[in-house]
Amino acid sequence: MKKSQPIGIFDSGIGGTSIFKEIHTLLPSEDIIYLADSFNAPYGIKSKEKIIALSKKNTELLLQESCKIIVVACNTATTNAIDFLRNNYDVPIIGIEPAIKPAALKTKQKAIGILATKGTLSSELFNKTSGLFAKDVEVIEVIGSGLVEAIEAGEENTPSTKKLLEELLQPMLAKSIDYLVLGCSHYPYLIPILQELLPKNVVIIDSGEAVARQTKFILNSLGLLNEEQKKASISFYTNKSPEILKHFVPDHPVHYLDF
16 A cells, blocks of 8 residues: 555545545645445435445445545445445545534533434444433434435525425424534535524534544554645546536536446
């Protein structure tokens, strides 16, 4: 493995670009290859077996491009497929899961909200983490039905998406949560609307920055950090609409790839 090899990132679509931005900001010299599997989005309504199969396909594509580390920038893929990937591929694999721990430790109301996909909320890993850190806290779990589809259509800031969010937040507002954990890498693109709809005291937590720090830590510990001062090569690939992905990463080229 060489320091000059790229970081590979995959997601069920454009959501993982929120993770990409954190990684690229922290590690500006690292080459990155990003796969947006938008054709198969959302992963959150699929069976565990299907999620594993899609994650396997994405990982193998990135390994064909000699990626030195794989970042699974999808909560649903992490919570359902990370063990399979780590057991079957000899490359470091970073996952992303809802940041329940900081929310559960910091809440004063003893009530936190988790907005996530069905695939994440029903996963064994999510329930294990929740049980470990949120035993004395009321956790209001809400499936973000329709949100990934709206964002994948480039409608992250429309009246219809705002109305949908208003409805989804009701059970959390009824319990006076003071922390909202975003359990899907698509959801950070909803933060502007969420800030409008939530009381000012509610803290919104997503996992992007933590994933970037973990990626740097693992690369550093393996002696794989690219310390060369250069402009990074960034490649985005999607199997659906390049125009929509481009909307989220306007400064980078986006290519269509049939995968």
